Amino acid sequence: MSRSKGVPAMAFEFATKELVIGETTYTFKELTVGENDFCADAAKGPDGNIDGRKMMRLMVSKSSVEPKLTIEDLAEAPNRLYVKFCEVVNDLNIPDDEEESPNA
Numbered sequence: 001m002s003r004s005k006g007v008p009a010m011a012f013e014f015a016t017k018e019l020v021i022g023e024t025t026y027t028f029k030e031l032t033v034g035e036n037d038f039c040a041d042a043a044k045g046p047d048g049n050i051d052g053r054k055m056m057r058l059m060v061s062k063s064s065v066e067p068k069l070t071i072e073d074l075a076e077a078p079n080r081l082y083v084k085f086c087e088v089v090n091d092l093n094i095p096d097d098e099e100e101s102p103n104a
Helices: 033-042 052-063 071-076 079-093
Strands: 016-021 024-029 064-066
Touching: 016 079, 024 052, 024 079, 033 052, 052 064, 052 071, 052 079
Parallel strands: none
Antiparallel strands: 016 024, 024 064
């Protein structure tokens, strides 16, 4: 979707979180609506149903900032590390009702 001419780009502050594992700091960002839509569409099977595991891997990959993680990287990661990535990405994209928004 493109912007109309003369309409300024929306400037939002996206939430980020860091996860430190050993000597590596992983940084993740909140997804845009478009990125989330991409993940859902890419995770649809031939029957039209979304594969939740595939969608989560796509979300983690899209959300990763530094180091940038690919789907292939995630396939090779230890499961306990992958679960931590998923927790961070879920926290960023589905915050608790009690949390304030980053712009509040």
